[in-house]
Amino acid sequence: MSILVVAEHDNNAVDPSTLKTLAAAQKIGGDIEVLVAGKGCSTVAENVAKADGVKKVMLADNEAYEHQLAENISELVADLGKNYSHILAPATTTGKNFMPRVAALLDVAQVSDIISVESDDTFKRPIYAGNAIATVQSEDNIKVITVRATAFDAVAAEGGSGDVESIDSVFNNDKSEFVGEQLAESERPDLTAAEIVISGGRGMQNGDNFHMLEDIADKLGAAVGASRAAVDAGFVPNDMQVGQTGKIVAPQLYVAVGISGAIQHLAGMKDSKVIVAINKDEEAPIFQVADYGLVADLFDVLPELKEKLKNTFEDSLPASI
Template identity: 60%
Template sequence: MLRSTTKLTSNVLRTTAARLQSTLVIADSNDERLLPITLNTITAAKQIGHPITCLVAGTKVGPAVETLSKVDGVQKILTVENEALKGLLPEVMTNIVLDAQKKFNFSHIISGASSVGKNLIPRVAALLDVSPISEIIGVKDAETFVRTIYAGNALQTIKALDKIKVITVRGTSFEAIEVGNGSAASEALDTNVSVPDNVEFINQELTKSERPELTSANRVISGGRGMKSGDNFKMLYDLADKLNAAVGASRAAVDAGFVPNDLQVGQTGKIVAPELYVAVGISGAIQHLAGMKDSKTIVAINKDPEAPIFQVADLGLVADLFNAIPEINEKIDKHISN
């Protein structure tokens, strides 16, 4: 009889512990909208299988909260609205996340692998005395995750033994969850928002363009060292406008000063996985391939038939780009006019 009671008590404890498992998704947003990577991060959080709470912090959280409230699978939204959150400084955000953790005791804390997440998550993990898991591309279960190593040439499966799992998610590896079927309620998080004396947000300058944002575009056209100068990128801008595509670049093109570094695609730049990726004058260094090889269709244009980019390309054109790109632009113009 005693053994039966002990077994029952053990089962109750296990059931209670299971109920306490929950995930905090740190939303990436600005005053105008929820940024797309958050929807990819929520997809990863759903695969963990625990109830999801989202944290939205900023100077104006209304638009992001409105979107998140309609996302299926989000049960609660915690909000922190304060002028001190301008720029989402990690020194300020860290204390907010830790306060949320103290109050709700989440088993998983997740953010997208954006500039905000990459700044924030290591700080949170250090103060919680756990090991952060960076840029996962797959979820096997609540404790086991997949990420890339060696510039994407190998996959690493990690079993996290820490009580609290602190994770960043590579957004391009997860489909964005649909918005429209949820009904999550929001509540203000009771926390002290303060900026440390040794930190000050001065300003941020964001590149504005009518073209799609690079990391979320369905089509991307990138140029490399073969473009020879920044002026020659005008050919790619014209082609991108016709295809409603974003423009990217290899590190070689950025280092040469052809284009600004916010266009860089690769291991030390942005990770993209569009439906169509066109690599123009890019040889295909391993660091660049790490940032775009998950694209659905890869088209390479290069005059060197031995260029490594052709090994990953679905379609390849061996030609001088200074002849090929104007001809492609001309053919598209004729097609549009007809």
């Protein structure tokens, strides 16, 4: 068996989801080769080649791939991928965008968003917003798969010694073009990669109050998220949304503040290691999944928490400072 993993990156650095997809590839077993397609992304290729278990990296460096346009990337991946038994990509918005086109070009089905590898042709994946888990078996000769990154532990980023090989196939379509993008800029870690996530819901009452969460997040090195209710109410932008229709997160610690715990939110965070819920409604469903629940008014709790975390942090500093 030979597996092609399509790397996710921004032309400068490899996205952590790639290392997690590599972990899924290792579970399937076989030779693992990686495609890095982009523009000016040779550093990415060199770095991916160092990841554990990577045999070879193919670098397709061309303007046509700069913005990961699905029309171009899918042709490239389908062209290369016909020689492999499996093609994997992270189930990010990029992978979700081009992979089904790859599958259709190869005339095979796609297995979306796998959360475990049972064997080389059998996988588990969530359906019905995570309210059921399906075990599926693919009979296609090429298995096209997207991987839910949060369900796999990343392979080591160092230690491997794959070769980097440039490929010059260029697929450039004339029907779609990149116009522009607006990316949220934040000093805080990315929601899907953060070890700690603190999220606010409708209980935050307005967008300004989210600074209380941000203050705490900055003490903990955490990312700030939100429930769909908070996004729909216009408190915060939609890229902060945690849930089935937003980001799926699985941090070490998830703190839900003023979030009732609708199914759609739970689907996005219930695989977190430790869940804390702070809500003044003791009947809120979020408490049914929380390891630690605090029934209290968040406007009392957050300032106190900020203060206490400060003390905790200062206590742990060496006395000489």
